[in-house]
Amino acid sequence: MAEFICFPALQSKTRASLDHYLEDGGYRSLKQALDGIAPADLTALVKASGLRGRGGAGFPTGMKWSFLPKQQELPVYLVCNADEGEPGTFKDRDILRYAPHQLIEGMLLACHAIGARVGYIYIRGEFQEEAACVERALAEARGAGLLGKDILGKGFNADLHVHMGAGAYVCGEETALLNSLEGRRGLPRTKPPFPAVVGLYGCPTIINNVETLAAIPPIVANGPEWYVGLGTPKSPGTKLFSVSGHVKRPGVYECRMGTPLMDLINGDCGGMREGRQLKVVIPGGSSVPMLTAQEAATLSLDYESCMEHGTMLGSGAVIVLDDTVSIPHLVQNLGHFYAHESCGQCTPCREGTQWMHRILDRLVGGRGKASDLDLLLDICKHVSFRTICALGDAATGPVKSGVTKFRSEFEALVR
Numbered sequence: 001m002a003e004f005i006c007f008p009a010l011q012s013k014t015r016a017s018l019d020h021y022l023e024d025g026g027y028r029s030l031k032q033a034l035d036g037i038a039p040a041d042l043t044a045l046v047k048a049s050g051l052r053g054r055g056g057a058g059f060p061t062g063m064k065w066s067f068l069p070k071q072q073e074l075p076v077y078l079v080c081n082a083d084e085g086e087p088g089t090f091k092d093r094d095i096l097r098y099a100p101h102q103l104i105e106g107m108l109l110a111c112h113a114i115g116a117r118v119g120y121i122y123i124r125g126e127f128q129e130e131a132a133c134v135e136r137a138l139a140e141a142r143g144a145g146l147l148g149k150d151i152l153g154k155g156f157n158a159d160l161h162v163h164m165g166a167g168a169y170v171c172g173e174e175t176a177l178l179n180s181l182e183g184r185r186g187l188p189r190t191k192p193p194f195p196a197v198v199g200l201y202g203c204p205t206i207i208n209n210v211e212t213l214a215a216i217p218p219i220v221a222n223g224p225e226w227y228v229g230l231g232t233p234k235s236p237g238t239k240l241f242s243v244s245g246h247v248k249r250p251g252v253y254e255c256r257m258g259t260p261l262m263d264l265i266n267g268d269c270g271g272m273r274e275g276r277q278l279k280v281v282i283p284g285g286s287s288v289p290m291l292t293a294q295e296a297a298t299l300s301l302d303y304e305s306c307m308e309h310g311t312m313l314g315s316g317a318v319i320v321l322d323d324t325v326s327i328p329h330l331v332q333n334l335g336h337f338y339a340h341e342s343c344g345q346c347t348p349c350r351e352g353t354q355w356m357h358r359i360l361d362r363l364v365g366g367r368g369k370a371s372d373l374d375l376l377l378d379i380c381k382h383v384s385f386r387t388i389c390a391l392g393d394a395a396t397g398p399v400k401s402g403v404t405k406f407r408s409e410f411e412a413l414v415r
């Protein structure tokens with residue numbers, strides 16, 4: 001069952017102000033760190049907690065921080081990825097709305113660890129209301145001496161700024177985000193060099209997701225062993241899941257890693273709509289392979305179980321669909337999204353997503369050919385892992401899994 005251990009403000013949804021956050025023990029971790037945790041020790045602490053990036057790739061956070069060059073003259077930047085564009089994902093917006101100070105404290109702790117004095121919060125363009133909540137919290141923090149110069153009188157200087165995106169999914173990809181932040185067109189950059197070495201304005205930069213950064217204050221407050229103990233040995237801690245689709249109670253839930261998926265669906269989410277059967281679950285955002293009801297029955301919410309089931313935990317967006325859903329229509333809908341959002345920089349993604357979209361339109365419109373199904377799978381092969389960023393790969397997830405697992409539904413449309 002969901003417990004809201006690391007993100008208590010998401011349960012009450014009423015304690016976003018600085019006063020509430022302070023009452024609940026907020027900014028104590030920052031004080032503790034500035035009082036006596038050296039930057040390298042703070043990075044080691046985050047490493048020991050096993051925290052993995054919650055933006056989708058699940059990369060170990062402490063390890064990412066340790067990739068920063070040890071000796072260099074350039075400033076280091078921290079960037080918070082609040083673009084949250086993956087269809088089905090809506091957990092970061094709850095942090096921005098209901099726990100903005102937890103994010104600010106997490107960012108200040110990260111700044112201390114990595115030696116950054118400036119951080120940017122890149123917020124999805126549509127999140128006007130969420131951006132206002134963050135701006136309000138930043139003003140409160142600044143007014144209380146928790147942001148800016150000589151934070152808490154400890155000689156630590158760090159400031160955070162909000163930057164609004166302009167509504168492009170690809171700008172959630174970390175290097176496209178950096179280009180966008182610099183005022184350029186949001187096109188992904190080739191890697192290496194990775195942002196930790198050459199990032200914002202050519203300087204070393206750490207980019208982390210909202211949930212990743214906001215998880216740091218409870219980890220510092222309670223210790224890494226506590227966090228490890230909340231999850232499984234390989235997937236420590238808890239994770240926020242945005243559950244949408246045909247369940248009775250969709251919403252954002254915090255679960256311990258390793259929680260059985262069906263406990264979340266049938267427990268917190270109240271099960272399927274009346275009289276309907278589970279057909280498909282997409283466990284990690286629209287780009288990860290879908291699971292049949294039978295496969296979903298044995299899945300637990302952690303990185304390893306998802307891998308064993310041939311899918312990914314991604315951003316933790318659990319899309320639950322019942323037996324009223326036509327898989328070809330679902331795949332066509334997602335295909336349209338990815339074709340629209342491809343930035344066009346890499347030929348396989350630009351051409352492949354458009355081509356798949358046209359074939360899917362044809363199939364759903366009753367004008368498909370039997371050979372279209374294998375053609376779709378063949379295009380997937382030529383798009384996956386042949387592009388600068390993972391958008392092309394993301395576009396193939398629903399197509400490959402949909403056509404492979406529900407081939408008869410596509411064939412019926414051809415007939």
Ligand SMILES: Cc1cc2nc3c(=O)[nH]c(=O)nc-3n(C[C@H](O)[C@H](O)[C@H](O)COP(=O)(O)O)c2cc1C
Pocket residue numbers: 052053054055056057058059061081082083084085086169170171172173174175207208209210212213389390391394
């Ligand atoms: C097309 C695309 C879109 C992405 N969108 C987001 C996003 O909206 N939010 C996010 O945190 N990460 C997103 N990512 C992942 C980021 O590139 C990056 O891995 C992440 O921000 C790193 O933070 P983390 O280590 O804390 O997860 C996206 C990646 C791709 C390829």
